[in-house]
Amino acid sequence: MLSVEGLEVWFDVPGGELHAVQGVAFDLFPGERMGLVGESGCGKTTTILALMGLLPPSASVAGRVLLDGEDVLAKGEDSVSPHRWRDVAMVFQGAMNAFNPVKTVGSQIVEPMELHGVASGRAARNQAAELLEMVGISGSRADRYPHEFSGGMRQRAAIAMALACSPKVLLADEPTTALDVMVQAQILELLVRLTDDLGLAMILVTHDLPVVAQVCGRAAVMYAGKVAESGPIETLFHDPRHPYTRMLFQATPDLHGDDEVASIPGAPPRLDREVLGCPFHPRCDSAFSRCPVEEPRLREVGDNHTAACHLNDVPMQVAQ
Amino acid sequence: MxxxxxxxxxxxxxxxxxxxxxxxxxxxxxxxxxxxxxxxxxxxxxxxxxxxxxxxxxxxxxxxxxxxxxxxHGDLGTSIADNRPVWDDIRTPLVNTLPMIVVGTVISIIIGIISGVVAAWRRGTAADSANLWTALAFYAMPTQWIALLVIFYIAIPLGLPASGIESNTLGILSTPSTWAVFSDRVSHLFLPALTLGVGLYGEYSLVVRSSMLETLGEDYVLTARAKGMRNWTIVWKHALRNAMLPLVTLIALSLGSIVAGAIVVEDVFSYPGIGLATIDAISKRDYPVLQGIFLILTMSVIVANYIADLVYFKLDPRVTE
Structure with a gap:
């Protein structure tokens, strides 16, 4: 339904360009929940914003974003803005601040409905109240201002706002990062329930692997602006075919295990200059001679499972 | 409450x-x-x-x-110069000045907001730096000098009146219509008000620009874009009101300098308002009148500040105490 092909994003930065997203491609099917995982600065958020043409003017974008076969970025603002919120809605990282402090929460939920002609006037206000009820907030609170809501409530309200135009896809960018653990769990539960009930597809962007494992069926692991590995979450966990994925899982604390939590030494490469070979090789524990010189291509390694690592080409060499 | x-x-x-x-x-x-x-x-x-x-x-x-x-009891005392009640002496100048100050302030707010918003929206472009320098220049110029520029470059080419409050010739041959009197007053009021406005707008423009930039970086602006709203709608519906908050405070704070500017402007344009009355009273050492004028001016600044507080309350629901 949502299909991304060869997405590239460059940012103009002083003294050159920063190649933030480098040929990202994935498909999202109706009703599916997909995770987009990676550490800070690997291009997750940029990818999400690029899908709906929301990057700042300093960014240039190439590639195609197909929504039910239509290339939404083809004609710039004119072709993408009718789809915003109507088909693809978002819940942002700082959803605490997703609401304008000087307008009531209800009016901001109504806003996209009226903008896209979904509903207006009394009908829209009633619908906004129903949406709030749906995320567990009393509908009478629609007339309240954002500062009268707690953090968790604001995030729920932000989700209600995302559902205002009954979109097909929900892009959730670190929706739980700023919240405490209890509230995080409630918000994730809410997202799972709503996407199930409404048949909504969701892309969940996070650096938190356990969250993805809990919520999503499939995930793409991003590193340095590229997809390093993608596949069903079970497969990624039990049979990672990229050292980065494996090391990410090892870096996750285990409540019941006694294992040391491993961290991955080093930092991702700078993207404002050409990266030679595999971007992960300086931090990789299994790098070999090919890695610094040749860039691995993303290739099929199993059912719905792709990875970009030379190890998958030459299992024999590594074994030696 | x-x-x-x-x-x-x-x-x-x-x-x-x-x-x-x-x-x-x-x-x-x-x-x-x-x-x-x-x-x-x-x-x-x-x-x-x-x-x-x-x-x-x-x-x-x-x-x-x-x-x-x-x-x-509403008694401001008696003028030393002409033995009339002070209130009678300052009522007419006050009535003359008030519309001039209001129009001047409105001009400064309008120019300030528009130029500030455009500069913020076109940040880093030639339009932005042009506005920055113009605003700084007008902010730094002495008001009386702006008044001279206005007389030289606007009053003379356009033939607008640059002194007094009404034409001497009005009503000599026939009783003028209300409209004629009104438009005559407006044409006399316009240049002093413009001078006042231009002298004030620079500060407002810079403040609007910076608070607008801050607001445009907020998450709710990104959310508004994600909702499919067009740029100017976002500025109008979401950013402007938030960006206005610092301006309200600034206007309230600068009311004193608005009055000071009005005195200078009235002097240059020989506009018979409270400014000229002040200068007149000073030269005559008419302390009761001066005292009356000072009192009225202080009161109006206090009242304006009070109104600004109420406006702030209305604009920002977070203000409760």
């Missing part, structure tokens, strides 16, 4: 402080009703009778009580 009560109480206290300062200030000034040129050749008896007449022989505290008492 709590907020409004607090603000009102605060305004009332400020009024009393202003009245007291106004009293003290004029008792500290050198000279009095009988000193200097005014009474160079008076006899001793005459001086004493004048001093008695104005109650200047009484103890200061008693003078203060009398002053406050009279104020409470």
């Amino acid at each position: 709590d907020y409004i009560v607090k603000r009102t109480a605060f305004a009332i206290v400020t009024v009393f402080v202003a009245i007291t300062l106004n009293f003290v200030l004029f008792r500290l000034l050198p000279g009095n009703a009988v000193s200097g040129l005014r009474c160079q050749h008076c006899t001793k008896q005459f001086r004493e009778s004048i001093v008695k007449q104005y109650g200047l022989d009484k103890p200061k505290l008693q003078q203060y009580v009398i002053y406050v008492e009279r104020l409470a």
Whole structure:
């Protein structure tokens, strides 16, 4: 339904360009929940914003974003803005601040409905109240201002706002990062329930692997602006075919295990200059001679499972 | 409601402080009703009778009580220069000045907001830096000099009146229609108001630009874009009101300088308003009139600040105390 092909994003930065997203491609099917995982600065958020043409003017974008076969970025603002919120809605990282402090929460939920002609006037206000009820907030609170809501409530309200135009896809960018653990769990539960009930597809962007494992069926692991590995979450966990994925899982604390939590030494490469070979090789524990010189291509390694690592080409060499 | 009560109480206290300062200030000034040129050749008896007449022989505290008492009855005292009640002397200038100041302030706010918003939206472009330098230049220019520029480059080429408040020729041959009188007044008011506005807008423009930039970086602006709203709709519906908040405070704070600017502007344009009346009263050492003018000006600044507080309350729902 949502299909991304060869997405590239460059940012103009002083003294050159920063190649933030480098040929990202994935498909999202109706009703599916997909995770987009990676550490800070690997291009997750940029990818999400690029899908709906929301990057700042300093960014240039190439590639195609197909929504039910239509290339939404083809004609710039004119072709993408009718789809915003109507088909693809978002819940942002700082959803605490997703609401304008000087307008009531209800009016901001109504806003996209009226903008896209979904509903207006009394009908829209009633619908906004129903949406709030749906995320567990009393509908009478629609007339309240954002500062009268707690953090968790604001995030729920932000989700209600995302559902205002009954979109097909929900892009959730670190929706739980700023919240405490209890509230995080409630918000994730809410997202799972709503996407199930409404048949909504969701892309969940996070650096938190356990969250993805809990919520999503499939995930793409991003590193340095590229997809390093993608596949069903079970497969990624039990049979990672990229050292980065494996090391990410090892870096996750285990409540019941006694294992040391491993961290991955080093930092991702700078993207404002050409990266030679595999971007992960300086931090990789299994790098070999090919890695610094040749860039691995993303290739099929199993059912719905792709990875970009030379190890998958030459299992024999590594074994030696 | 709590907020409004607090603000009102605060305004009332400020009024009393202003009245007291106004009293003290004029008792500290050198000279009095009988000193200097005014009474160079008076006899001793005459001086004493004048001093008695104005109650200047009484103890200061008693003078203060009398002053406050009279104020409470709406009595601002009597002019020394023409023996008329002060209020009669300053009412007409006040009525002349008020629309001029209002139009001037509105001009400055409109230019300030528009240029500030455009500069923020086109940040880093030539339009932005052009606006920055123009705003800084006008902010730095002395108001009387702006007035001269306005006379030279606008009044003369366009043939607009640059002095007085009405045409001498109006009504000589026939009784003018209300419309003729009105448009004559407006044409006389326009240039002083424009000068005042141009002198003030620079500061507003810079503040609007920076608060607009801050607002445009907020998450709710990104959310508004994600909702499919067009750029100018976002500026209009989401950013502007938030960006206005610092401006409201600034306008309230700069009311004093607006009045100061009005005095200079009226002097250049010979506009018979409160500014000219002030200058006139100073040259005549007419302390009661000056005291009256000061009181009225302080009161209007206090009232304007009070209104600004209420506007702020209306604009920002987070303000509750």
